[in-house]
Amino acid sequence: MANPTLLILAGDGIGPEVMAEVKRIITWYGDKRDMPFDVTEDLVGGCAYDKHGTPLHDDTMAKAQEVDAVLLGAVGGPAYDDLDFSVKPERGLLRLRKEMDLFSNLRPAQCFDALADFSSLKREIVAGLDIMIVRELTSGVYFGEPRGIHTEGNERVGVNTQRYTESEIARVARSAFELARRRNNRVCSMEKANVMESGVLWRQVVTEVHAKDYADVELSHMYADNGAMQLVRNPKQFDVIVTDNLFGDLLSDAAAMLTGSLGMLPSASLGLPMANGRPKALYEPVHGSAPDITGQGKANPIACILSFAMALRYSFDAGSEADRLEAAVEKVLADGARTADLLGPEGGSPISTTQMGDAILAA
Ligand code: ATP
Ligand code: MG
16 A cells, blocks of 8 residues: 655744654654655745745645645744735645635644643643544634625724535534544534524534434534633533634634643644545644744744644544554653743753654653
């Protein structure tokens, strides 16, 4: 069988620094576990603009459509702040998401025991937390028409439209149910069916998809405002949460703070199944290009490494290898390895990006 294919787009800022550690891990898989990947590297964001005058070259886009998975570092930085909107680094990432039709955004909120005191909540509320928020990413109020600012009488009016089709809801619901089957078989769907028509349809369609194909998964519904409250009151009651673009944006950022540092958080964006049965996929750390620490060897590579672990699980059918990699991360943290972002107020001496990579490889 052909090797699995991976397109690496390290991007800008700390992107290449954290990706260097992932590349060592990928090499390790080939050498030590007889799991070779065919890796192609290319440019996205500011570095692509510097070379090609566009944040994503058509050839790169075409490669992204062909591979089993794309792994991205970060895009953007102060050098590109004054560029025209149409060629901003972030547009490269948006184009990838749009043309690959990545409608399902997975953000785990997982609390490693060694870091539980970092949470904005008490240790007992978050220790051992492991939930997944599935956010619809390509529709809803951020895209609905009509939109704009116009004048009515003597004042201005700003308009956005929350709009969801049945098929848009059904496909993200499916992706959440599929995920739940690989986890603890529980999904909580969040909307505001009490005050929004799109919420009424959301609840209907999720219920229908569930009854038709996923009756083995436990399904509950919650209004999103209550969901926000429950997420900070008792987050461990959840396993998979599925919600729309707007609510998912807010809930996943709130959930991120349950777990501590931005340097720890991976994500996956999934599309429809390809010929091999697995979804189109792009994996990336939640953090940005972190210009304030670029080039100093300080960046925490764990978010990017855990993003690769998600790729192992969801794109490469290697769930037990993903478990192994996550366990290695857990172990080095338990042993006290800390990049600068993981040092509490009591301080300590931080290790570098490369040293963190060394420790994880050794584990
Ligand atoms: P973007 O606009 O690209 O999303 P942002 O303004 O949200 O970027 P980040 O680039 O993610 O911000 O950085 C926010 C803060 O978190 C910065 O102080 C940065 O140094 C820190 N940070 C982000 N990622 C990491 C990391 N992997 N390791 C250590 N610190 C990080
Ligand atoms: Mg940001």
